[in-house]
Amino acid sequence: MKIFKELYQYRELLKSNVKKEIRGKYKGSFLGVIWSFVNPLLTVLVYAIIFPYILRQDQDNYLIFLIVAIIPWNFFVTVLNQGTTTILANANIIKKVYFPREILPLSIVLSGLVNFLISCIIILFFVLFGGLGISSVIFYLPIIILIQFALSLGIVFMISAINVYIRDVEYIVNFVLTLAFYATPILYDASFMPAKIQGLLNLNPMKHLIDAYRSIFYYKQTPNFAALSILALFSFGILIFGYAIFKKLERGFAEEV
Amino acid sequence: MKSNRIKDNHTLAIQVKNMTKKFKIYSDKPSTLKERLVFWNHNNKKEIRTVLNNINIEIKKGETVALIGTNGSGKSTLLKLMTKIIYPSVGSVVTHGKLTSLLELGAGFHPDFTGRENIYFNASIFGLTKTEIDARLHDIIAFSELEEFIDNPVRTYSSGMYMRLAFSVAINVDAEILLIDEILAVGDQHFQDKCFQKLFELKNSGKTIIIVTHSLDSVKNLCDRAIWVQDGNLFMDGEAKSVIQAYIDEVNRVKA
Numbered sequence: 001m002k003i004f005k006e007l008y009q010y011r012e013l014l015k016s017n018v019k020k021e022i023r024g025k026y027k028g029s030f031l032g033v034i035w036s037f038v039n040p041l042l043t044v045l046v047y048a049i050i051f052p053y054i055l056r057q058d059q060d061n062y063l064i065f066l067i068v069a070i071i072p073w074n075f076f077v078t079v080l081n082q083g084t085t086t087i088l089a090n091a092n093i094i095k096k097v098y099f100p101r102e103i104l105p106l107s108i109v110l111s112g113l114v115n116f117l118i119s120c121i122i123i124l125f126f127v128l129f130g131g132l133g134i135s136s137v138i139f140y141l142p143i144i145i146l147i148q149f150a151l152s153l154g155i156v157f158m159i160s161a162i163n164v165y166i167r168d169v170e171y172i173v174n175f176v177l178t179l180a181f182y183a184t185p186i187l188y189d190a191s192f193m194p195a196k197i198q199g200l201l202n203l204n205p206m207k208h209l210i211d212a213y214r215s216i217f218y219y220k221q222t223p224n225f226a227a228l229s230i231l232a233l234f235s236f237g238i239l240i241f242g243y244a245i246f247k248k249l250e251r252g253f254a255e256e257v
Numbered sequence: 258m259k260s261n262r263i264k265d266n267h268t269l270a271i272q273v274k275n276m277t278k279k280f281k282i283y284s285d286k287p288s289t290l291k292e293r294l295v296f297w298n299h300n301n302k303k304e305i306r307t308v309l310n311n312i313n314i315e316i317k318k319g320e321t322v323a324l325i326g327t328n329g330s331g332k333s334t335l336l337k338l339m340t341k342i343i344y345p346s347v348g349s350v351v352t353h354g355k356l357t358s359l360l361e362l363g364a365g366f367h368p369d370f371t372g373r374e375n376i377y378f379n380a381s382i383f384g385l386t387k388t389e390i391d392a393r394l395h396d397i398i399a400f401s402e403l404e405e406f407i408d409n410p411v412r413t414y415s416s417g418m419y420m421r422l423a424f425s426v427a428i429n430v431d432a433e434i435l436l437i438d439e440i441l442a443v444g445d446q447h448f449q450d451k452c453f454q455k456l457f458e459l460k461n462s463g464k465t466i467i468i469v470t471h472s473l474d475s476v477k478n479l480c481d482r483a484i485w486v487q488d489g490n491l492f493m494d495g496e497a498k499s500v501i502q503a504y505i506d507e508v509n510r511v512k513a
Binding site: 009010011012013015016092093094095096097098099251252254255 | 337384387
């Protein structure tokens, strides 16, 4: 519990780091922060135009079907990609000053979360004006976000620390994420897949998260509670495990970066 | 030699116990997949160097200690261990109380930000909150004597001005333990004198100060105690004037 006390003491550093992450990325561009929202929208647009031609698509409102999945997926990918290198990117201060190292991965995931919460407004905008409307199941959203936050933070703790020692992690993460994009039902719905493949997809934690987002925004149904509770346990397990690894490896950061 | 001293955690600021620090030194460390593939048959020579060997130090609250020794003797490593930037290979280093280290001034200064913005960022790395920084802002700026330039980007500062700003932030953090690494060569004579005066003030208000230095004359009066580190071993520990004199004699003997 010492960590919470320390994070509270260093809250100003955490705050300015989160701000830096949000603002710094698009510094110098005309649209600035707006890019973090325009970017996923453009991606969605490309998929929405191209995929109905390559794949037989009988989803109504395919654009919204995509948006409610790609925006959370984007949150996951951005956070993992930035998180992997965050310790190395801050080598100069790690070597010079003591501060709780957890702040670095935490501020990456928090800034991703802030961006995602703003992007949720885009999702709402589309479901409202795209003719789907919203229903009360939307109140499950904070729970789903919390689970995704825990899962992402756990993974980022783990890979940011390991990447200091084995720099290949960066490339492996890149590859795994590309693969996972197709192994997660983003462009398609998992229930249309053969049973064997569905069984495989069920092993992917992101599949259940994307399903949950889609069920509350797109299908307007309560999410699958059994799957979500197992996922919640799994995610908090990953968070604890990832943090333990981070704490173990943290002692060598200043010597290895 | 000090094993029978009564250990009281309330009066100790820093406790270094049977501490050994080893560094792994790679002659050529492959860090990317490509390098690993291309140079897969190069054996990576790895050497383990003991930088500090079985160190035992107890520093009481309110003591002012100088760490002296030749270059590469392990003084700075010892300070880094006390700040918890690095950790011991064997043994332990325990500190009691809020600690600030001035190992390298201006850590985390961003050249494009103004002096004022950098004060906020730098102080937040030291663990201060916004209200705490607000309260100290005036003192920090006044001490640095940079009133005219405080809203200019730091990249426009001269190196002396840069150091003055960094020192002013670090010294105003209000830590109970202050670790300083060879940074007293800050600014001109006037500012140096001011820094020493401030250090005397901090000493008199009961802060624990540990200084790594080569300017022996200047710390002779400030410090009560000196610790001489030689090749990673604790060579001599005692009253500042006598240890510093012994060190100077030794250096002169080697030179002669």
